[in-house]
Amino acid sequence: MRYLVTGVAGFLGSHVAEALLAPATTVVGVDCFTDYYSRATKERNLRRLLRSEKFTFVEADLRYADLSDLVATTDVVLHQAGQPGVRTSWGEDFAAYVDHNVVATHRLLEWSRRADIRRFVYASSSSVYGNAESYPTSEANLPRPFSPYGVTKLAAEHLCGAYAENWDLPTVALRYFTVYGPRQRPDMAIHRFVRAAIEGRDIHLYGTGEQARDFTHVDDVVRANVLAAWKPVRPGTVLNVAGGSHESVNMLLDKLADIMDRPLAIKRSEACAGDVGNTRADCSEAARLLDWRPLVDLASGLTNQVEWQLAASGMGRAGSLGRGRLSMSRAPA
Numbered sequence: 001m002r003y004l005v006t007g008v009a010g011f012l013g014s015h016v017a018e019a020l021l022a023p024a025t026t027v028v029g030v031d032c033f034t035d036y037y038s039r040a041t042k043e044r045n046l047r048r049l050l051r052s053e054k055f056t057f058v059e060a061d062l063r064y065a066d067l068s069d070l071v072a073t074t075d076v077v078l079h080q081a082g083q084p085g086v087r088t089s090w091g092e093d094f095a096a097y098v099d100h101n102v103v104a105t106h107r108l109l110e111w112s113r114r115a116d117i118r119r120f121v122y123a124s125s126s127s128v129y130g131n132a133e134s135y136p137t138s139e140a141n142l143p144r145p146f147s148p149y150g151v152t153k154l155a156a157e158h159l160c161g162a163y164a165e166n167w168d169l170p171t172v173a174l175r176y177f178t179v180y181g182p183r184q185r186p187d188m189a190i191h192r193f194v195r196a197a198i199e200g201r202d203i204h205l206y207g208t209g210e211q212a213r214d215f216t217h218v219d220d221v222v223r224a225n226v227l228a229a230w231k232p233v234r235p236g237t238v239l240n241v242a243g244g245s246h247e248s249v250n251m252l253l254d255k256l257a258d259i260m261d262r263p264l265a266i267k268r269s270e271a272c273a274g275d276v277g278n279t280r281a282d283c284s285e286a287a288r289l290l291d292w293r294p295l296v297d298l299a300s301g302l303t304n305q306v307e308w309q310l311a312a313s314g315m316g317r318a319g320s321l322g323r324g325r326l327s328m329s330r331a332p333a
């Protein structure tokens, strides 16, 4: 199998591509290094992949480059690229969301329908639901995005549906719910909270902290992608992929304080526009069609991310757990 992973230098793309190396004949990764966060961080994400002979990196921007030849020699496209960030999608920045999330997906779908693609996996988002009609939310709920970001993720998902219906393109959209774990994007809550705690700075909590998320560990998201790449499902399928770890942000902070064995300094500010009150998924369709269910519970997943951030910051080592707590000692050089 020849795989093409877009957004390969990002949090999810790099993990998905790494998981595909073993079963793949080749993995081609594409990224354009947007300036949403640093190029250095993304280059670190690529390090492990670049050591593999099966992996080829292509620096290209899906909005402008012609990747039709590349797609024509691909069996499975895993489209993880996009402009993320719920809270920053207002105002002038919206154009970037439309371009990176809608226009880029449209171009990739066009190349894919002309090629003999076996599967097109699209990284969608829980943000398509907005404040959902009901919880746990199934795919049958009417998506009503609450942020401009969510609107663009839903638009691209509908594009996948249209290409599936008109051209029989075998698309599958996976709606990820607040993904965390090693290499988590630096703008996301857990990354920011852990980093502030390590550096002894205040944590900024938006709103009451009673907003809740169905936190999902990246390993579970990767497994859903690998299964979606080959399981025989109907073109146009849409599936929730959520961790089953439904917690308020306040509870999350309590867990982090416990894992890091230190009190956290929390500074409260206004709730952010576009931020929904609750996400909680019904994942029975993913269980039925992909035989997928989340395996990483929040306590182990958070410990895993804290260890990674400690190691990345030069504080402590991966595996430096002491009696259920993390050692904050400086790692040897």
Ligand code: UGA
Pocket (backbone or CB within 6 Å): 084, 085, 086, 124, 125, 126, 127, 128, 176, 177, 178, 179, 187, 188, 189, 190, 192, 193, 204, 205, 206, 207, 211, 213, 249, 272, 275
């Ligand atoms: C996340 C991702 O950023 C989106 O790309 C993804 O599509 C989305 O999940 C999704 O599942 O649809 P979000 O749930 O907002 O969006 O994830 P976090 O950035 O981890 O925020 C979680 C909660 O913590 C939010 O209520 C946010 O307001 C809060 N938060 C975040 C803070 O209180 N302080 C911070 O510094 C950051």
